[in-house]
Amino acid sequence: MFVYWKTRAMIFGKQSVLNSAHSVEKYESITSSQKIEIFPYLKTNLSGNERVCLDFGCGPGRFTQDLATLIHGKAIGVDPIHELLDLAIPTTDVEYYLLKKGKIPLPNNSVDIVWCCLVLGGIPEVLLPNTINEILRVLNDDGLLVIIENTSEKLSQSYWMFRSFEFYCSLFPEVSLKKVHQYSDLGETISVMIGRKKVHPIV
Ligand SMILES: C[S@@+](CC[C@H](N)C(=O)[O-])C[C@H]1O[C@@H](n2cnc3c(N)ncnc32)[C@H](O)[C@@H]1O
Numbered sequence: 001m002f003v004y005w006k007t008r009a010m011i012f013g014k015q016s017v018l019n020s021a022h023s024v025e026k027y028e029s030i031t032s033s034q035k036i037e038i039f040p041y042l043k044t045n046l047s048g049n050e051r052v053c054l055d056f057g058c059g060p061g062r063f064t065q066d067l068a069t070l071i072h073g074k075a076i077g078v079d080p081i082h083e084l085l086d087l088a089i090p091t092t093d094v095e096y097y098l099l100k101k102g103k104i105p106l107p108n109n110s111v112d113i114v115w116c117c118l119v120l121g122g123i124p125e126v127l128l129p130n131t132i133n134e135i136l137r138v139l140n141d142d143g144l145l146v147i148i149e150n151t152s153e154k155l156s157q158s159y160w161m162f163r164s165f166e167f168y169c170s171l172f173p174e175v176s177l178k179k180v181h182q183y184s185d186l187g188e189t190i191s192v193m194i195g196r197k198k199v200h201p202i203v
Contacts, residue, residue: 001124002080004159009083014060017084017118021186030185031062038117038192039070041180042146045194046071050112050144054078054104056135057119061088061096067115068093076111078104102130106138114139117148118190120168121161132171141199145175152188165191174198 008016015024022030051073055064058077068075073093079085080099088096097105114135123131139145147168154162168191169177177195184190 001122001127001159005081005122006083009081009087014062014084014087017059017062019186019188034117035063035066037181037183037190038146038148039066041192041194042115043070045144045146045180047144052076052111053113053115054106054111054138056104056114056116057099057122058088058096059084061085061094063115063117064088064094064096065091067113071113073112076106102127102134104134104138108137109140111138111143112140113144113146115146117146118150120147120171121149121163122159124161128171136172136174136197139197141197143197145172145177145195145197147172147177147193149191149193150185150188151182151191154188165193168193 015027018027018030050071053067053071053073053075055067055075055077058064058079061077064075064077075094077088077094077096078099082098085096085098090096149168150162151165152162156162165179175195175197177193179191180194181192182189
């Protein structure tokens with residue numbers, strides 16, 4: 001799977017993170033329309049206390065800076081493909097790190113939000129348990145999980161898995177995920193799922 005993303009990144013650059021049916025010149029407008037579709041739902045779910053957001057599978061960082069700005073805090077982008085991270089622009093409130101061997105280079109309970117946009121659908125089932133454990137390991141108790149995924153009822157391909165909202169809920173029993181919005185992209189259904197990680201009682 002990494003070879004697939006590496007090759008795509010080398011051929012298409014930042015455009016590689018979009019559905020390849022979109023034309024090259026539309027990168028900015030598609031990203032803007034995704035922000036218009038998704039950000040209002042993130043905003044209404046913020047408590048106002050969030051200071052650190054993880055952009056998991058950030059690619060070239062299409063959303064990372066805006067996430068930091070939105071919470072008036074810091075955003076950290078991680079991705080396993082350094083060719084994509086090389087296209088991302090670090091700033092005073094945004095850092096990028098390479099994801100090596102599936103391990104997020106952050107301590108336990110260290111982020112207030114995990115934002116994961118169109119990433120899980122590209123991860124095969126066998127790698128999902130480690131990915132989910134890592135996401136939940138770094139997310140604070142009561143932290144916000146934001147999953148944006150293609151939930152179209154279509155046959156999966158070798159590099160992209162179409163999975164249902166119910167499937168994503170089952171991956172995160174520790175989070176009360178709700179589908180807060182859905183929109184259409186090239187006739188496919190993109191779902192915005194948001195929930196908070198349950199608080200573990202201190203024993
Ligand atoms: C469709 S792109 C989306 C990128 C970014 N979230 C965005 O919306 O612009 C999928 C991203 O997932 C990353 N990725 C692939 N396998 C991954 C894994 N096992 N863990 C984390 N990220 C992964 C890819 O490198 C790529 O950047």
